[in-house]
Amino acid sequence: MRHRLFSLIALMLIASVLLAACGGAAEPTAAPAAVEPTAAPEAVAEPTAAPAPAASGSMTKLGLWTHSAGNEGEMEVITKMADDFNASQDQFEVVIEAFPQASYNDSVAAASVAGSLPCIIDLDQPTVPNFAWSGYVQELPVPADMLAGINTGGVGLYNDKVYSMGQFDVALLNYARKSVLEKYDIRIPTLDEPWTLDEFNTILKTLKDSGEFDYAMDVNAEWTGEWWPYAYSPMLQSFGGDLIDRATFTTAEGVLNGPEAQAWGEWFQGLFADGYVNPAPADDQCFLQGHCALWYTGSWSANDVVAALGDDALFLPAVDFGNGPKIGGGSWQWGISTACENPDGAWQFIESVMKPENVALMSNTTGLVPTTAAGAALTEKYAEGGPYQIFYDMSNRYTVMRPPTPGYLRLSSEFEQAAIKIRDGNNVQDTLDDAVDAINQDIQDNNNYGF
Amino acid sequence: MTASTQSVAVSKSSKRRLPKDWKSKVVQYATNLILVIFFIFPLVFMIMASFKPNDQIFADLRSLRAFLPVGDLSLTNYQAVFAKSKFPRFLFNSLFISVTTILLSLIVNSMLAYALSRLKWAGQKLVLAIIIATLIIPGETVIMPLLLLVSKLPGLSLTEGITTGWLNTYHVQIIPFIVSAFSIFLFYQFFRDIPKELDEAALVDGASRFQIYYKIILPNSGPVIATVTILTFIGAWNSFLWPTMVIQSEELRPVMVGMQYFFQQDTEWGEVMAYAAMITIPVLLVFLLFQRSFVQSIASSGIKG
Numbered sequence: 001m002r003h004r005l006f007s008l009i010a011l012m013l014i015a016s017v018l019l020a021a022c023g024g025a026a027e028p029t030a031a032p033a034a035v036e037p038t039a040a041p042e043a044v045a046e047p048t049a050a051p052a053p054a055a056s057g058s059m060t061k062l063g064l065w066t067h068s069a070g071n072e073g074e075m076e077v078i079t080k081m082a083d084d085f086n087a088s089q090d091q092f093e094v095v096i097e098a099f100p101q102a103s104y105n106d107s108v109a110a111a112s113v114a115g116s117l118p119c120i121i122d123l124d125q126p127t128v129p130n131f132a133w134s135g136y137v138q139e140l141p142v143p144a145d146m147l148a149g150i151n152t153g154g155v156g157l158y159n160d161k162v163y164s165m166g167q168f169d170v171a172l173l174n175y176a177r178k179s180v181l182e183k184y185d186i187r188i189p190t191l192d193e194p195w196t197l198d199e200f201n202t203i204l205k206t207l208k209d210s211g212e213f214d215y216a217m218d219v220n221a222e223w224t225g226e227w228w229p230y231a232y233s234p235m236l237q238s239f240g241g242d243l244i245d246r247a248t249f250t251t252a253e254g255v256l257n258g259p260e261a262q263a264w265g266e267w268f269q270g271l272f273a274d275g276y277v278n279p280a281p282a283d284d285q286c287f288l289q290g291h292c293a294l295w296y297t298g299s300w301s302a303n304d305v306v307a308a309l310g311d312d313a314l315f316l317p318a319v320d321f322g323n324g325p326k327i328g329g330g331s332w333q334w335g336i337s338t339a340c341e342n343p344d345g346a347w348q349f350i351e352s353v354m355k356p357e358n359v360a361l362m363s364n365t366t367g368l369v370p371t372t373a374a375g376a377a378l379t380e381k382y383a384e385g386g387p388y389q390i391f392y393d394m395s396n397r398y399t400v401m402r403p404p405t406p407g408y409l410r411l412s413s414e415f416e417q418a419a420i421k422i423r424d425g426n427n428v429q430d431t432l433d434d435a436v437d438a439i440n441q442d443i444q445d446n447n448n449y450g451f
Numbered sequence: 452m453t454a455s456t457q458s459v460a461v462s463k464s465s466k467r468r469l470p471k472d473w474k475s476k477v478v479q480y481a482t483n484l485i486l487v488i489f490f491i492f493p494l495v496f497m498i499m500a501s502f503k504p505n506d507q508i509f510a511d512l513r514s515l516r517a518f519l520p521v522g523d524l525s526l527t528n529y530q531a532v533f534a535k536s537k538f539p540r541f542l543f544n545s546l547f548i549s550v551t552t553i554l555l556s557l558i559v560n561s562m563l564a565y566a567l568s569r570l571k572w573a574g575q576k577l578v579l580a581i582i583i584a585t586l587i588i589p590g591e592t593v594i595m596p597l598l599l600l601v602s603k604l605p606g607l608s609l610t611e612g613i614t615t616g617w618l619n620t621y622h623v624q625i626i627p628f629i630v631s632a633f634s635i636f637l638f639y640q641f642f643r644d645i646p647k648e649l650d651e652a653a654l655v656d657g658a659s660r661f662q663i664y665y666k667i668i669l670p671n672s673g674p675v676i677a678t679v680t681i682l683t684f685i686g687a688w689n690s691f692l693w694p695t696m697v698i699q700s701e702e703l704r705p706v707m708v709g710m711q712y713f714f715q716q717d718t719e720w721g722e723v724m725a726y727a728a729m730i731t732i733p734v735l736l737v738f739l740l741f742q743r744s745f746v747q748s749i750a751s752s753g754i755k756g
Contacts (some may be wrong), residue, residue: 069711069716070535070712070713072534073537097701098701099699100714102711102714103711106692106696107695107696110598110695113598114597114618116602116616116618282512283512289509300716440593
């Protein structure tokens with residue numbers, strides 16, 4: 001019996017060694033280690049007629065990492081774009097490796113450290129300046145006319161240079177029921193005439209006092225992480241404050257803790273203290289189930305809202321708190337790693353995905369907001385007169401990008417902590433002062449992040 | 452005859468009477484019941500939700516319906532799990548990694564513990580002290596140096612020959628976790644309590660040290676083997692951060708990383724629950740199987756006799 005047991009163990013060990021040996025890298029990723037100097041790609045030739053593809057063995061493989069594993073729509077489009085690109089090429093072949101979004105940034109960060117990034121990577125736009133500052137992605141040779149056709153939310157900058165470009169964005173807005181606004185005689189705001197601060201405060205009070213709803217508004221306060229700066233710092237910016245002084249990117253003093261920021265903090269705290277907003281909802285269904293009158297969230301929920309409310313659904317622009325309506329911008333974008341040995345091939349691919357037809361294809365398949373006017377014009381929902389055109393317009397008109405600094409990750413975390421403390425009733429000025437101190441210390445510790 | 456009748460009557464009477472400690476029994480059973488409900492309800496919710504569409508999951512949250520098989524039940528979420536991810540592949544990977552890690556871990560750690568507990572050699576206590584000291588170091592603190600190390604190590608591939616770096620392999624998910632200070636400590640503690648006379652008798656009979664290890668010590672170590680197996684299995688099965696960092700190919704991903712496929716902007720919680728149910732039920736079965744072996748090992752062990 002024991003002999004049998006040991007034979008079994010020995011067999012398992014041999015099998016594991018063999019399988020482990022077989023389990024070598026399944027896909028070519030990128031030549032690791034040495035960071036090449038950024039090479040300006042040659043002038044890009046538009047692929048006109050698709051040449052006959054060369055034999056796979058002679059093609060130079062370009063690894064591509066995407067966060068879209070599990071997202072059938074995005075994967076379908078990325079696969080099609082890669083297939084189309086490969087079919088048009090006799091030199092380069094894009095090879096896709098898909099990762100799940102929730103752990104993608106960790107995988108990319110680890111690969112950066114280990115020197116195993118592929119040529120083409122998609123990056124969450126707020127992380128782009130940090131990747132650029134760290135030397136993991138290279139500047140893109142974007143022609144000026146191409147850049148002019150892309151909305152603010154479609155470009156990833158650091159030190160005024162372009163490091164990434166994206167096909168889609170999302171927009172923040174307020175969802176409402178038309179019947180509810182009419183019932184309480186509330187004006188339906190427009191892009192040109194959004195609700196003002198005083199008007200909005202009155203609306204919240206009216207809806208709360210009606211007794212019809214548990215809360216006047218849901219702002220998804222149960223979500224954590226980057227949602228807080230993405231969703232609530234545009235409110236701060238509309239009040240006149242900001243996360244950092246964008247003239248220098250070296251201090252948050254006076255902008256995150258100035259009088260405008262103080263006003264935002266007092267107002268934000270009042271949302272929860274006065275019972276207009278649930279500080280800790282169990283889920284994001286309050287509006288859809290009719291327990292909340294308004295819902296401040298992203299355009300990604302539009303389909304659910306329309307499915308639930310039909311013609312009663314309203315998409316309302318962000319509130320103007322004094323300095324115009326503001327919303328966040330920047331989603332997943334394409335960049336080229338500095339480890340890429342064929343940046344010209346990688347750039348050709350990025351250029352191809354930014355073509356209007358591909359931008360439209362992504363939007364039509366996923367429902368996301370296109371980042372170019374030419375792409376939007378080819379879509380079903382975002383074209384002139386389309387049901388979601390307002391999202392494109394809001395994205396185009398109101399977007400304030402998250403500060404393009406490598407220190408944004410710290411800014412984001414400090415702002416989240418500060419906003420949560422403010423929500424929970426802490427002194428606004430003290431909380432913002434503490435956040436400013438922490439942010440400034442981080443900037444100082446990192447030699448101003450290259451600014 | 453009379454005495455006998457009285458005896459039966461007394462017996463019947465005593466049967467009807469409540470035990471003296473009935474109050475404490477009631478409290479004990481009530482506590483047990485609450486604990487059972489506390490632990491089993493999340494599992495029941497997970498399984499029930501795995502058959503429901505997203506909107507119904509949220510609608511049922513406000514009532515006991517969340518724990519009942521009612522409403523629009525279907526296998527749609529399970530079908531989606533197979534459609535959206537390579538679930539069978541992830542399951543195979545996790546099983547392979549877990550089983551291999553357990554087997555190698557049992558061999559290596561028990562051998563080291565045997566040397567520490569049964570043999571005499573210079574520096575023995577120092578080595579033991581160092582191993583115990585490493586117990587207080589959290590794994591996360593060494594994960595970056597470990598990543599840099601494995602990314603530079605030479606490897607062997609059947610298709611590519613000698614390669615550089617262990618990233619994207621099975622063995623990078625196995626080898627760093629074979630040696631476990633806690634497992635060594637458990638084996639050491641257990642081996643130390645096995646009577647030394649068994650070794651001496653075996654030595655007199657001409658057994659070698661290795662024969663003593665695998666013919667006497669290991670067969671008498673069922674409980675600790677079961678314990679280490681369970682602990683190693685939990686660690687390997689739940690592994691997430693490490694494979695996220697070192698595995699880039701979909702073909703080599705374990706189940707915990709695969710679960711991330713279902714956390715999208717609009718997460719379909721029914722699919723998450725279906726995936727969770729499928730990776731939890733095998734684990735529960737393994738635990739039940741090992742629990743029985745664990746008890747049997749103790750009952751049949753020659754050590755306690």
